[in-house]
Amino acid sequence: MSDTNQKKDLNDVYTYNSDWSELFENPQFIKEFSEDILEPYIITKRWYGGKASALKYIELVEHFRIEDENDLFYGLVLEVNFREAFVQNYFIPLALVTDHNYAQEEIITKIELNNKQGFLIDATLLESFRKQIFEKIIEGAKAKYGELEFRRGRGCKDYEYVSSKAMGVEQSNTSIIFNDKYILKIFRRIFVDQNPDYEINKYLTDKGVFKNTPKYSGSITLRFSDKNVITLALMQRLVPNQGDAWEYFLNQLKGIYETLNHVHPDVMQLKPIDMFDRIDIKAIPEKIREYVPISFFEDIVQLGLRTAQMHVALGLERVNMQFTPQTYSSDYSVWLKNRLIYQFENRVNLVENNLHKLEGLRLELAQEFLDNKKVIRKKLLDFDESKLKGERIRIHGDFHLGQVLVDDGDFYIIDFEGEPESTIRDRKVKQSPLKDVAGVFRSFNYAVYSTIFNNLENFNYSKEELFHFADVLYSYMTAIFLKKYVKYVQSHNLSIGYHKEIKFMLEYCLLEKAVYELGYELNSRPRWAVIPLKGISKIINS
Structure with missing residues (x-):
């Protein structure tokens, strides 16, 4: 692909002597779509993970039909090749529309098929597409073309489509709300393997031993063989929530710092406890509790409990080799x-x-x-x-406060995809559950320090004093989390060592x-x- 390739003006039109139903049999379209049309579109999308690399070329490696008696859409599997000699695969559901009611960034290109003009867009923008895939999931139907499979999960209790809407903010994946009860996550970056989010969510739902994660309700899979599988989408029960734990704790921390600022004690007199100490809430000094409400620490204990319960559930398996614990x-x-x-x-x-x-x-x-x-x-x-005498198990892998939803003082753990930098194989390697604990601790650390950075001009303390208080508070946050976590996992026979x-x-x-x-x-x-x-x-x- 030429380095001078520019985004085509929407007044320009790609013209083909094909109908929509035959478009992907047209070699000219395949060539121009891959070489000219896709790059200017894909590099603007938030879910595109190659912005820091030099794109070399895009290849359309697979296309399949998604259709019913009324509408035809296409699913596309793209291979993006980079000059640094690595590739990434992406999924785009494609639709053809004839109206102009779309923003420029939503339009992939203007197109003319057999003298009829229209626009290619991402199919998730259309209710007709969303309705079709939901109905296929609840029917558990197999697509008529190719190896596209729709599966219904135990968490799905509905039998008809009522409504759908796309989530307001575009993320690394695209999420759709159905019937105000389910959330379908369409994976944009895809892998020739089952997505860990799908595997773990389905396992936890089917085993039924961990309640504080959304129930698996369905999935869409492209299956070429038993060992050649691409997870395209995961549907789960929608958890009513007031946002994620990151914002939840940030709001509480802001209040703590404001109280501290108002009372203005000598914070340098406060002392952090040793790293990895474990204490009960009752052992928190009165001087700390004057500025930090007990409810803040109770929330941390509850999060420690939910984290421990997640790991115990992931360590229970003794038959399915994908989940059986292993030694080091x-x-x-x-x-x-x-x-x-x-x-x-x-x-x-x-x-x-x-x-x-x-x-x-x-x-x-x-x-x-x-x-x-x-x-x-x-x-x-x-x-x-x-x-090391502890066990390695399947873990969350990218565990932080942004991966936890808050509902009425309780916590629900989501998004088991793993670290974005890791390969799909590395994400599935069994590791110490304490890696997830470390992820939460690093998130706590970010929360106490980002509160300082975001409000520095409002405090009557020096940065050194604020950092010292942050160290003190962080030490107590980790200590009470660890106390609850270790006590629970050890009492439920998950070995993490002594x-x-x-x-x-x-x-x-x-x-x-x-x-x-x-x-x-x-x-x-x-x-x-x-x-x-x-x-x-x-x-x-x-």
């Missing part, structure tokens, strides 16, 4: 170290290339990171599976998570790089 092995250690050292070297290069963007504490911590490359590398390589192993795994996973976060911050918002850098500094100096 040398193969796992090699996989883990290779992956993390590769990621670490990438972050070292990023820090070196971005030092000119940093100043003050950020620059100081970045330099400390570079000065301690050997120390960090040794910590990542210091993983001896022979000393105190020394728990401490080692948490420290190891916290370092892994902070190194992972550093890449995002340096690429997206260098000012916030101080948060993962402080996390790394705390570990290497502990």
Whole structure:
């Protein structure tokens, strides 16, 4: 594809001597669609994950019909090839419309078929498409063409279509609400394998042992063979909620800081507790509770309980090999170290290339990171599976407060897709459940510090004092979470090792998570790089 390729003006028209029903049999259309039409459209979409890379060309690798007696749509599987010698696959459902009631960014291209003009658009914009796929799911029907399969899950109790609407904000996937009861997530970045979100959601629903996740209600799959499967969409019961736990805790933290600012105690007199200590709420000092409501800590205990229940449920299986727990092995250690050292070297290069963007504490911590490359590398390589007695299980894999919904003081865990940077195979590797715990702890850390960054001008404290209070509060948040979590999993026979192993795994996973976060911050918002850098500094100096 030419580097000079420009987005075609919508006044220009691609013309073909084909009907809509025969369009994908037209070689000229396939060539122009792949080479000229798709790139200017796809690079503008939020779900496109290749913005930081140089696109080389796009290939249409599969198309299939989605139709009923009234309407015909196409499902497209695209292979996006990059100059850096890797590929990504994407899914687009395609529709042809004749009206002009669409914004320019919603139109893929203007087209003329056998002298009839129209527009190609994403089919999810049309109610007729949404209605058709919902009805196919509730019927559990197999498509007439190709290997497209619709499946109904245990969470689906409806037998007719009533209404649908697309979620307002475009995310990395496209979500549709049906009958105000179900949410269908259409995966945009797809893999030739079952999506972990589908696998885990279906497993937890069918086993019925973990109630605090949306119930599996259906799916759409492209199946070429038993081992050649693409998950296109996942439907779940819609959980009534007041938003995600990230915003929920941010709002509470803002109130805590405002109370602190109003009373204005000497925060430097407050002391954090040791990392990985476990305490009950009753053990929180009165001086802390003067500024932090007990309900805040009760919420954290509840989140610790729900996290523990999720892991116990994922560790129960003894038949399905996809979910049976495993011990640590040398193969796992090699996989883990290779992956993390590769990621670490990438972050070292990023820090070196971005030092000119940093100043003050950020620059100081970045330099400390570079000065301690050997120390960090040794910590990542210091993983001896022979000393670990806990179990590895399927985990959430990308667990943070944004993956948790809040409903009337309770928490519901969603989005089991795994880390976006990881391959689909890596996302399914069984790991320590403490990696998810570390993910929550890093999210707590972000919450207490981002509250400072977003409101710094409103506080009558120095940044040093605010950071000190953040460290104190964070230490108590993690301690009460850990107390509830460890007590529950150990009483329900999920082996995470004893105190020394728990401490080692948490420290190891916290370092892994902070190194992972550093890449995002340096690429997206260098000012916030101080948060993962402080996390790394705390570990290497502990």
